[in-house]
Amino acid sequence: MAVLVTGGAGYIGSHMVLALLDAGHGEVVVIDDLSTGFAWALPPDVTLVRGDMGDQALVTETIRRHGIDAIAHFAAKIVVPDSVSDPLGYYLNNTVKSRALIEAAVREGVRHVIFSSTAAVYGEPAQVPVPEDLPTNPINPYGRSKLMTEWMLADAAKAHGLTYVALRYFNVAGADPRGRSGQSTPNATHLIKVATQAALGTRSHLEVFGTDYPTPDGSCLRDYIQVSDLADAHLVALNHLRGGGESLTLNCGYGRGYSVLEVIQVVKEVSGRDFEVRLSPRRPGDPSQIIAQADRIRERLGWRPKHDDLRGIVSQALAWEDALARRNQI
Numbered sequence: 137m138a139v140l141v142t143g144g145a146g147y148i149g150s151h152m153v154l155a156l157l158d159a160g161h162g163e164v165v166v167i168d169d170l171s172t173g174f175a176w177a178l179p180p181d182v183t184l185v186r187g188d189m190g191d192q193a194l195v196t197e198t199i200r201r202h203g204i205d206a207i208a209h210f211a212a213k214i215v216v217p218d219s220v221s222d223p224l225g226y227y228l229n230n231t232v233k234s235r236a237l238i239e240a241a242v243r244e245g246v247r248h249v250i251f252s253s254t255a256a257v258y259g260e261p262a263q264v265p266v267p268e269d270l271p272t273n274p275i276n277p278y279g280r281s282k283l284m285t286e287w288m289l290a291d292a293a294k295a296h297g298l299t300y301v302a303l304r305y306f307n308v309a310g311a312d313p314r315g316r317s318g319q320s321t322p323n324a325t326h327l328i329k330v331a332t333q334a335a336l337g338t339r340s341h342l343e344v345f346g347t348d349y350p351t352p353d354g355s356c357l358r359d360y361i362q363v364s365d366l367a368d369a370h371l372v373a374l375n376h377l378r379g380g381g382e383s384l385t386l387n388c389g390y391g392r393g394y395s396v397l398e399v400i401q402v403v404k405e406v407s408g409r410d411f412e413v414r415l416s417p418r419r420p421g422d423p424s425q426i427i428a429q430a431d432r433i434r435e436r437l438g439w440r441p442k443h444d445d446l447r448g449i450v451s452q453a454l455a456w457e458d459a460l461a462r463r464n465q466i
């Protein structure tokens with residue numbers, strides 16, 4: 137039995153690879169086209185197949201050669217504003233190519249899939265915290281591209297007897313506590329990464345997108361989940377599926393929201409550095425608040441987070457950003 141990790145050279149996928157190796161899961165194979173990922177993010181004992189996860193010949197050959205029984209499917213384009221300007225590119229990469237991947241997996245008899253879904257499938261939720269059974273209503277092409285993949289997976293699983301866990305991540309942040317990986321994407325748009333760069337002086341300032349939301353301080357609320365805790369959620373999902381467990385769709389968050397202004401304050405405190413903060417208009421496509429109802433994953437999979445602490449998350453992100461800056465990789 138071996139696990140295929142698509143997008144394993146990316147931010148979250150590389151933490152999944154580390155988690156699989158740390159837990160002694162045997163062979164780990166990555167397919168990644170390195171469009172936003174990095175070969176150096178992978179430990180040397182991992183097989184990297186450089187290519188497209190939508191290339192059925194490549195995927196089929198990889199499944200056969202390595203005896204893959206489970207796929208953790210991370211590969212995607214992930215920038216919400218880019219999905220608004222290039223919707224067809226997002227539907228191609230995230231939906232059409234996921235369909236090709238799932239078809240190859242079905243044909244080759246792969247038993248299990250763990251899919252990286254997103255809180256973006258909920259759109260501007262009518263209820264916060266957001267339970268999994270709230271009707272989905274994505275408000276941007278990124279969220280729709282991922283929701284369609286959830287649907288394809290559910291239908292294919294029913295028809296062809298594979299089982300899956302769709303994990304709906306809320307806002308992923310932080311880095312490997314041992315400093316082996318972190319978020320390395322240049323020109324990243326994620327708040328905690330941008331704020332740590334401003335603290336370290338590799339960005340001149342930070343913009344707050346919107347201070348007129350109906351929230352306590354007017355800025356958006358998000359539920360930040362630490363990346364190794366998220367990787368652990370995939371491990372327990374894999375064990376669940378390999379143990380014969382049923383297909384599930386689960387939120388991945390801590391169930392608590394922090395505002396943009398609170399996050400900035402924590403970054404300033406933890407780094408001990410002040411930086412310029414500009415109050416700017418709202419960014420298109422941003423829901424005002426999105427916080428997970430987070431108990432189902434604990435109940436169903438026994439997942440227990442170890443890093444539920446915003447100061448710790450920020451401290452890991454700062455350490456990783458500092459390491460990148462020293463290596464001139466920003």
Ligand SMILES: NC(=O)c1ccc[n+]([C@@H]2O[C@H](COP(=O)([O-])OP(=O)(O)OC[C@H]3O[C@@H](n4cnc5c(N)ncnc54)[C@H](O)[C@@H]3O)[C@@H](O)[C@H]2O)c1
Nearest residue numbers: 143145146147148168169170171172173188189211212308
């Ligand atoms: N970062 C977040 O806050 C967040 C939140 C919710 C969901 N997600 C989901 O998590 C997954 C991983 O996101 P990330 O933050 O690690 O992003 P990332 O850009 O760091 O990783 C994506 C990886 O997939 C690869 N890739 C993209 N398209 C590919 C293709 N067609 N074939 C092969 N490889 C391809 C990239 O090279 C990269 O290594 C995505 O599916 C994303 O939708 C992320």
Ligand SMILES: O=c1ccn([C@@H]2O[C@H](COP(=O)(O)OP(=O)(O)O[C@H]3O[C@H](CO)[C@H](O)[C@H](O)[C@H]3O)[C@@H](O)[C@H]2O)c(=O)[nH]1
Nearest residue numbers: 214254255256306307325326327330343344345356396419
């Ligand atoms: O420089 C910045 C960057 C972000 N923000 C604000 O900070 C909040 C968080 O923004 P991020 O860009 O860090 O994250 P998003 O909430 O937009 O989206 C993230 O989480 C979503 C799920 O909730 C999706 O999965 C998506 O892929 C992932 O990027 C938003 O209110 C945003 O407007 C700023 O004010 N300034």
